[in-house]
Amino acid sequence: MDLLTDLFSHYGLVAVALAVLLEQLGAPLPSTPVLLLAGVASAERDGFAVQSFLVATLAALLANGLWFWAGRRLGRRVLATLCRISISPDSCVRQNEASFARRGVLTLVIAKFVPGLSILAPPLAGALGMPARRFLGWNLLGSALWAGVSVAAGRVFHAQIDALLNVLSRLGSLALAGAGIVVLVYLGWRLWRRALVRRELTRFERLGPAEALALRDGRGDIVFVDVRACSPEMPLASRIPGARHLDLGALGDTALAGWPPAGEFITYCACPNDASAVRAAQWLKAQGRQARVLRGGIEAWTQAGLALENS
Template identity: 80%
Template sequence: MDLLTDLFSRHGVVAVALAVLLEQLGAPLPSTPVLLLAGVESAVRDGFAVRAFVAATLAATVANGLWFWAGRRLGRRVLAALCVISISPDTCVRQNEASFVRRGVLTLVIAKFVPGLSILAPPLAGALGMPVRRFLGWNLLGSALWAGTAIAIGRVFHEQIDALLRALGKLGSLALMLAALAVLAYLGWRLWRRAVVKRELRLFERVAPADAAALVDGRSGVVFVDVRATSPDMPLASRIPGARHLDLGLLSRPGGDALAGWPVSAEFITYCACPDDASAVRAARWLKQQGRHARVLRGGIEAWTRAGLALEAV
């Protein structure tokens, strides 16, 4: 522990920048403890807080900018890879889309304070077509608030944190062992949770794009249900012809009828643009709870497009 604090006192700014950069690029290693330690160090080193703040903000901005660019270039496909990197359940995409619909650009301000939202917000903003200048401005504000808050907390509680570090230092190798066990337990829980979610998603009934198109050609009682997040600021560009939109954010709210005017005897085929069709599965389950017949379009709208099937402008 003494070696760790000594290294931080010598290379603190580099440690802050590297920790933030790695976390924002997707490594499952929290950088907030490093920012708190930077706040502690700032209590005894004049000007260190400013240097650490600038380093953390710039590192986060660079990493977020790369993911935003990836989202613009690769669309929602990059989100599937990010869900794997961040060891998050695939429903993380749906939650982040819902946050953009409810809060808009404010999502970028609060993203780094919400576990699971930080890593996905930048590429999702790119995939949803957010203007570059708007992204850069709001993301910079969010990065600065997050870094500044963590460093300020470390500075205010530097005595308590320093006392905790000294206590851990007395434990020696036992402290490192306990820390390693805590990290492994956390990663193990996240991996287990992801496996459970993926198993539940795989068990739901799906229909291939070609078979779904054949159903539509064969009878008129088939209704496609688009569950992708959308808002006036970030509208959808296209959809499967005749598809109805279902806002997943309204399903858990009391009152109202999300299915008002929908045909009662129709077969519903839900689709999204997310890993493992997570949002579409949730919508199909909800429809079945309402007594409707529902299946999921395997691969979502991207599989439909790859199959060469038609889309219509929204």
């Protein structure tokens, strides 16, 4: 405890600021342990808990504000970039969009407590057109709640955390090796799962925008299916003409009520590797329907200069 207290007496606030800033900017370095340690150190230093809370909140606001601005300026391109460096790149946008669709602005309050949601929520809010003032207010609430809970947990359980640190210190290199093995096994499993998902996605049949348009013009039973997440607070601005919307968060017996009983569906989304569109097409096939995927989604359709309509 003495070493920890001495360390945080000199560099504590700097460590908190850098850890939070780097994590919220996208570095794979969790900052919650640093906030817990700040809470532990605060047991010996009056006012340090409040200082750590304020520094962590401000650092998170700065990083999140930069990502919100990037999402507003660059749209889904910044989301695709973030997802490519994610361990689960093909589902991260869909999961975050679904969270916004279900919870709206409350997503910003819970984002930092949900792995994978923290880094994507600010740029997604910008890409979806959330007003800046509204984003700042709800993000401030979420950042303060996360920082406060983390520092408070360290303060409340400082004795237990200190005892654990002493045990790890006595174990020395054995504890470090064990932790390294656990991390490597976890990363290996996630990367293996990523490879399986990517292989499944690439095998699914796709149509280019021109092919899909020609097929629809040549037949009368082609239905485009938009599977992008939306909500009353964040509606979709435009869609492929005549497209129906399918909510991936509410798939069930009534999801296709009122839809054509026959014909072929072409699903599309706005996510890396058409992940959401493939999932929807797989579900439609499981319901006995014919389904293929629009390669490149709504962005490829737009880049091809094809018509859109207001949603």
